Amino acid sequence: MNQLEAKVLHYRTSGQIILCELETFGSEVTAVILDSPGELAYLKEGNSLNILFKETEVIIAAGEIGQLSLNNRFKGTITAMEKGDIFTSLSIDFGTGITSVITTKSVNRLGLAVGKEVTALVKANEIAIGRRD
């Protein structure tokens, strides 16, 4: 699980769905969660919290990105790779470290290697939030 510190910029709700705009290491992040703000005492504008997302849900783009629906884009550099037969685990630094697990087939197709610049993309509904202890 990727876990990063983020600051709450603002949030709005529709029924039980909350859309949070956050900032983490200079990048803007949007997270959509199902909860009531009253139950999440740590969800306050200006507060620090954790954002969490699974490594297997991090999409990797190399080069120019065309028009995409994804809001969450982390532009960084590949710092390490663990290549398996089917999956490869990539460590990416964009001011802090995150991990992405994608197929080795895609790694080869995109010609990914340590030192290469990439953009990590995460759907807003894949990001959970948690209290910082």
Place this chain on the structure above:
Amino acid sequence: MIEIDVVKRIKTASGEVDMHAKVDIEKGGFCSLFGKSGAGKTTIMRLLAGLTDPDDGVIKISGKTWYDKKNKINIPVNRRKCGFVFQDYALFPNMTVRRNVDYASVNKSNVDILIDMVGMTELKDRKPATLSGGQRQRVALARALAAEPEILLLDEPFAALDADMRNTLQNELKTIHDTLGVTTILVSHDKGEVFKLANKVYVLDDGVITNVGSPEEVFTDNTISGKFKFTGRVLKVEKADCLYILTLSIGTEVGHVVATHSEAHDLAAGDRVLVYTKAFNPSVRKI
């Protein structure tokens, strides 16, 4: 109904403290006292059994007063109906399994039923020295139940056993409790054991009760938002490619989760885990 509301000065790891133990257990319930050693768990058991006296307070069992400082009531140990099982078996070495249970029994006709209930019928003529640790604890449990106690007090009863035997005996104890409905208090520092057996847990730290509730309420991680959260137990951890496949039991079902190194590297079979996903991910279909 067990109502304990007593004060007792105890020695803890951080010095002497006045422990205020306020514990309520419904009749037939299974309650656990959870905490590190020296937290005061065993002292509460001893206060209940009358092996040590409180400095102040009241102990009532099913409406009967066992201890009341102000009214100078203190029922002696031998008239408090408590069954004990400790970590060390304390069986009579010169008696057979059957004699050990029979010696403590209130109702002789129940002896063989209890020996059967703990699965010791085949070995009932053996002496304790020829039994394994798990078998001796079975006998100790049958003997404690034979006295028809109002409360069964279990002080880390399975702590000296290996993981498989501990697991088996926990399951057997659960079945026995469900069958007989004896009000039970278990001292334990094993979260998994508490989860499996208790319906109420008191967490003690340095003589202070810091948390009370169901094991789910007390132990489940509330720090992550999410509407699809469960606690499960790891059955297996297997490496697959650069990932791990976890086999988990959640409730009565078994499922699989793909985990990354950061999630799986410190997991082993038997560990309890929080399983969560965003509410957006699960798909449903009418069955």
